[in-house]
Amino acid sequence: MQLFKSSPYNVLIPIDEREEFLIFNTLTGGIEILNSEEGKLLSELSCLKYFQKEVYPENLLLLEHLISKEYIIDSEKNMIEIFEKNSTDHQFKNTGTIYLTIGTTISCNMGCSYCFEFVKPNHTLKDDKVKKQTVIYIDEIIRKAEQKIHTLSITWYGGEPLLNVKAIEDMSVGLIELAEKYNLTYTAKIITNGIYLTETNVKKLIDNKVELIQVTIDGAREIHDKKRPLKQKNAKNYYRILENLSQIPEGINVLVRMNVDHEVANSSSDMLDDFQSFGIWPNKYKQFSFDPAWLRSYEEIALDEDEKDIRMHVDAFFDFKQNFRLNLLERFNNWANLHNTKSARLKWDLPSYQSTCATWASPISLVVDPNGFIHKCWETIHDDTKAPSSVFDSYDPKVFDKYSAFNRYSHNDVCRNCKYLPVCDKISCSFEAIKNTVPQCTEWKYKTESYIREQYLRMINKPETINVPTAAAAVNTGHSNK
């Protein structure tokens, strides 16, 4: 007789209002609906080290159904060892994507209190030798890689990268030529504070194949200008960014990032009012989208008591996230009714399967600072001492072996035995995980049950407001609070 056990990644969610249970598996991303008796049976089985399905003849079909979907697995199967070995043997070994982040400058025109670039040396990428050698270095990676490289993905970064648009123009030429030479897919995006998103600069970005602009706006004017102050006193900040965004032509998408604390949350409706009055959103809903993120704390930045009070607890953030989505939905549908546009619904917001940060663990991905130093994390771009190599060195993947060896499944016993490890975006940031041994836990650890329950009941009771769920696309949201 074969022995079985409950998957260690099951999350059983009681839906008391309907005398049902949902079972969600953090590894597979699947969700099943169980009646009350079936849910109680699963709860009992999860307490057993192993069991025989034949002991439950009246539930045999159910158990076979759940075995086929891996909610119940072979008792001999050690999932963590399987994934640990797979990661050691295969993680990024055959990856075909080069993720190249280029810091055009470390300088910035803003002085955000929460920025992780704690010290900003006055480095700007002006040296033609660094520009040319970076392209040569990438060419060398492509030629030396044993696997076929198929994609070159660029992120323009800083500091504030638009302080040095010339570097973007100069280097894009060589990088795009390189992609054409090797028949690679070329993608590029930029992380900017938006102050210099002038018509001229946006045209330059589009001409240089930048497809996505990520700009951070922390609430409406008063709060944004306090959180993200310009170093130039009395200069127009928030409204200048909105004016810039309102003039962005089609052909480039914009992700509006919000670093959410209580003040930003309370200000978000005013911000959306401004977006509408500037004709940005919902007017250009196909081009603009929002990404509210939980404002992360850095141990290097001491917070005073007032600032601690403003930071959100995870419960408050999830409440905000759902209310913000409902706010977007209501505003969009009001606008859609007036503009002969189809109305919208919420999509399910589910934990997504995570991998280790590619920049850290992939031997063919890197961050290049303005002096040509190579870093393995965005967070060290301001610190030359953390750079393991330079574009002026010959490319040798062995130099990056210690980074490639990072294994999320064996990093520490706490995370190793956590049922939320497959969806943990915090251990995806290898830099933070190594620094802290046990990194901060993913917010999903605390909110998966209640968040899924709320969305399920909304689907039952208000189906016109939410779509049917699909498995969350597997993405790497490591460093999701940068």
Next chain:
Amino acid sequence: MNKEQLKAELLKKELVKPNSTEERLAMEVESLCGENDILF
């Protein structure tokens, strides 16, 4: 209900189709990184 009907009922329980372990393992090799719907 007969066995076939019971199986059909079980299929209705699926809210989100799971990815198999094999599919997840394959994702480690490469980095991982609503036509008619407007979804938020």
